[in-house]
Amino acid sequence: MKKRLLLAFSLLVTGAQAQSPDSVTIRKIYNEVLTNSPSYEWLRHLTQQIGPRLSGSEGAQKAVDWTKQLMEQQGFDRVFLQEVMVPHWVRGAKEVAYIQNGKQKITVPIAALGGSVATPTKGIEAQVIEVKSFQELRDLGAGKVKGKIVFYNRPMDPTKLNTFEAYAGAVDQRGNGATEAARLGAVGTIVRSMTTVLDDNPHTGSMRYATGVPLIPSAAISTNGAERLSKMLKDNPGLTFYFKQNCETLPDAKSYNVVGEIKGSEKPDEIIVVGGHLDSWDIGQGAHDDGSGCMQSIEVLRALKALGIKPKRTLRAVMFMNEENGLRGGIGYADYAKKNNENHIAAVESDNGGFTPRGFGIVGTPEQRAKAIAWKPLLAPYGLHEIGAGSGGADIGPLAQLGTVLFGFKPDSQRYFDFHHAGIDRFESVNKRELELGAASMAALVYLLDQHGL
Amino acid sequence: MKKRLLLAFSLLVTGAQAQSPDSVTIRKIYNEVLTNSPSYEWLRHLTQQIGPRLSGSEGAQKAVDWTKQLMEQQGFDRVFLQEVMVPHWVRGAKEVAYIQNGKQKITVPIAALGGSVATPTKGIEAQVIEVKSFQELRDLGAGKVKGKIVFYNRPMDPTKLNTFEAYAGAVDQRGNGATEAARLGAVGTIVRSMTTVLDDNPHTGSMRYATGVPLIPSAAISTNGAERLSKMLKDNPGLTFYFKQNCETLPDAKSYNVVGEIKGSEKPDEIIVVGGHLDSWDIGQGAHDDGSGCMQSIEVLRALKALGIKPKRTLRAVMFMNEENGLRGGIGYADYAKKNNENHIAAVESDNGGFTPRGFGIVGTPEQRAKAIAWKPLLAPYGLHEIGAGSGGADIGPLAQLGTVLFGFKPDSQRYFDFHHAGIDRFESVNKRELELGAASMAALVYLLDQHGL
Known part of the structure; x- marks a missing residue:
């Protein structure tokens, strides 16, 4: 009984505290x-x-x-x-992209990054070099990058409890990837979408060019597309990637x-x-x-x-x-x-x-x-x-x-x-x-x- | 500078704390x-x-x-x-329900509550009495409830931060509604679904019968259906509700x-x-x-x-x-x-x-x-x-x-x-x-x- 009274009293106190204006x-x-x-x-x-x-x-x-x-x-x-x-x-007409692996042609979902230039009207087709960081890219050097499409494929870290931290740890690839790749003579960049989900949705977002560096087109690829491209590159490093985008800065x-x-x-x-x-x-x-x-x-x-x-x-x-x-x-x-x-x-x-x-x-x-x-x-x-x-x-x-x-x-x-x-x-x-x-x-x-x- | 050192130190301490096994x-x-x-x-x-x-x-x-x-x-x-x-x-064949408002017949989504009896094979059609609580039902008394379908329509309280509290405050209608209604001679009950969303999905769930009280069929109606029925009852308290369910306890x-x-x-x-x-x-x-x-x-x-x-x-x-x-x-x-x-x-x-x-x-x-x-x-x-x-x-x-x-x-x-x-x-x-x-x-x-x- 005493316990109950105490409980009732403590509830009253809590209730009273809750009554501040x-x-x-x-x-x-x-x-x-x-x-x-x-x-x-x-x-x-x-x-x-x-x-x-x-x-x-x-x-x-x-x-x-x-x-x-x-x-x-x-x-x-x-x-x-x-x-x-x-x-x-403006994005212009929807982008087109595919992996050309010998006679196999696999369409993948991409979205031009905001601020990117278009590809030439006929698109770009080139061999692909996959990297996970700018350091890895620089270590490869111009000899291996020139004329190619750089494919940034470092995922967001799923172990970060705050997903914004995981985003912050990956988004350099989207923001500066084109410039870093262009410095070494790349002709375009494809960036893994900024998400921890594996699906077919490309995630766009802004990118910037640095002055004095060629403006090469840059697009996000869906995570499923990125996984597929990465896997196929392991089997055939000589495959090519084609993409065409029609964006424009007015x-x-x-x-x-x-x-x-x-x-x-x-x-x-x-x-x-x-x-x-x-x-x-x-x-x-x-x-x-x-x-x-x-x-x-x-x-x-x-x-x-x-x-x-x-x-x-x-x-x-x-x-x-x-x-x-x-x-x-x-x-x-x-x-x-x-x-x-x-x-x-x-x-x-x-x-x-x-x-x-x-x-x-x-x-x-x-x-x-x-x-x-x-x-x-x-x-x-x-x-x-x-x-x-x-x-x-x-x-x-x-x-x-x-x-x-x-x-x-x-x-x-x-x-x-x-x-x-x-x-x-x-x-x-x-x-x-x-x-x-x-x-x-x-x-x-x-x-x-x-x-x-x- | 000093501030930075202090910051670095406090980060180290935090880091050290984080290293407990x-x-x-x-x-x-x-x-x-x-x-x-x-x-x-x-x-x-x-x-x-x-x-x-x-x-x-x-x-x-x-x-x-x-x-x-x-x-x-x-x-x-x-x-x-x-x-x-x-x-x-077992639920048996899918339920059928409609509001009969003069010549207007409006189908509404219902789902029999788990444990409920079936309606007679031809279904039940009766006038509807809407209540928000058992007290309201009892105040009406058998004279107004007898032969009718009781429609429980007290929503979950959307102001409860913990939705389980809101659920606890409404689910008596589902659990005991049939028994309370049957004591006053009702022939069936329809219960507003336990959700704060307004949509067309009926939410089932368990109900119980008390011994010595007639077993009347009981079903959940979608919240949109409940809103519609309530509104129509205000215009025409004499409308009827029909439902048929085919569930069975094996x-x-x-x-x-x-x-x-x-x-x-x-x-x-x-x-x-x-x-x-x-x-x-x-x-x-x-x-x-x-x-x-x-x-x-x-x-x-x-x-x-x-x-x-x-x-x-x-x-x-x-x-x-x-x-x-x-x-x-x-x-x-x-x-x-x-x-x-x-x-x-x-x-x-x-x-x-x-x-x-x-x-x-x-x-x-x-x-x-x-x-x-x-x-x-x-x-x-x-x-x-x-x-x-x-x-x-x-x-x-x-x-x-x-x-x-x-x-x-x-x-x-x-x-x-x-x-x-x-x-x-x-x-x-x-x-x-x-x-x-x-x-x-x-x-x-x-x-x-x-x-x-x-």
Whole structure:
């Protein structure tokens, strides 16, 4: 009996602790989002009705128009566009690629990397040299590389618990592979797709050329294609690979960041940003990357408004343009902020997918980090255990120079690279509850930042 | 400069801490599973080649034979069957249901609940009375219920962060709804499916009858169907609902738990169980529920063996039979343990889906819990933050009487009830990395239990 009384008492105490004003409000935020959020239906529209949104494309412009209208409909205090000039790369007709092994011709799925040049109209056919690293390539030397197609085949490390670390450990092949290969006289590069899954989806992504080095075409090959090519090369190192791609870089195009704002009631000059990027690659629907982050950011402001929470500080939902192949929106946003002497105290970005929340990475001083980490007891009941030093987000990165504290929303990373930059990053790959929990987590953090500053 | 040195030093210290023998072994376990695990391909076979495995069915028998063979192939020290008699309920021909609203006839998807009786051959057609709780039903009284079909339509609460709590708050309608309705003279019951998703999949599950109360047929209706029926009832309370189901309870059938064992080298009489249940509902493939838990349990033993880890204590992977509609395997296993005077120090069950790991729930004394909670620093780097009092698992539950400490593997719960007991609980709904991380988490816990006891 005594034990039961004790238990009842300790439950009362826990209950009482849970009644701090912050915890009550956070509970309300989650209830609102999990009950009334339209964010999943917004995402359906953005991904299925508008679709791919590569910078400079018609889809990107439609997304600008639609999100502006959407935020206006929410009754935010101000919705405005920020003009930025963006790179305008187009894929052109679908790529063709095959392995020619004697008389055997095996078609494999590839996708030109963003920023790559086209092949000659008739395509390129050459012998293949497979490497796993730039060092291995350099050790081979020009004698073995000249005239060939370099095939980068180092997989993402499946043992990394955080798949973004595995990505970081492999993506040099995609970003700089063409330049490294061209220095040694290669005529093209084929890069294993950045995913741990074995399937037939090529994953595109950006690549860069260095000045003074020949521009050779570069494409991603599906992981199954990479495995097959590697296996066949072991049997016949003399086989050839053919590919043809039709991409092109057009003159820079005019585009926009889209910004929705709720004015602060006490400190309107202190701004808190929550955002994602509106552009996406062209071969999927940009559902996880980063339609989710955009819809969540608008939902943060919608939910706070619906609850009648009047922020002390000014809150902005920002749809950044051109994260994927230029970052012009992120850079432009920070430039505007600087020019207008705006004081951005904090920025939160969601660009790691619409998955179940795990926490937030923080970029700031140890004191600023400590203040946010002290909120953990308020956030851990919602599955947000991982709050600490980490990365913010590409688009909000340029705000760091202005002293803004950056927060990167950290959802579970296990499924992200299954979809990332591939044709299957579609609406159906996003789970409604997971998307909403992300929005609620971001809203809870924004609420705490607004209440307590940093 | 000084700051950098300090940073370097603190990284060294962290690195040194990470080198405890336990943390090194746990890292090896994760590496082994994430690199070499066949568990996803095993699950493919179990779900796609064998398929549904309801107790007493041909699929269940095939699963017994195949998992026995699979564990024998792994070279475990002993693989054996434990005979249990199981309920043998069969669905029969697919159900038919429609709403008859004047001349309008709208077909809706239903699935008979496990254990339900059939309707008469010509089906049942009756007026409908919608309620959200037993209290509401009782308040209406026999006068309003008699001769009608009771429609239970209280949704799972979407604001519960742990969806299992939301399930627990709604599942009384499925389990006891028929009996409660029959007491007031109802002729059948229709229950809103246990999921927060709005779709067209009915979710089956078990129900019970009380003695002395008429056995009336009971079925689950899809959430979209429930929404539609509810809306139409508001316009026309006099509409009728028709359903026909053809299920039947046959005599109990002979079946088995399947047990694979690695003998302990120091304390062979202390047994640690890791398990899931081999049976599944008949309308899906039982991928998350609970093919995942079974394949993970075998993977725990395979991975430890592959790493050359010789356990001090005896480890058993147990495929329990009949969790879904009888728990005869779980009860039988504990009975055998008692009869044979076996000392089960701990049991770990995975029956919450093959999703990304969050932690473990513990059932034991406060001292035993504290010992396991003290392992958190070893497990948190792998995303296992939620280690504390909780629930173990249905199948291992009966072992509690023998003093066994129970651990329930706790994956993220957000997507579970999208699939649970529905036709879409199929292989494709399981993610390879998430499945493997679950297996590695269970293996890490089993390793710690083996090394340190409780």
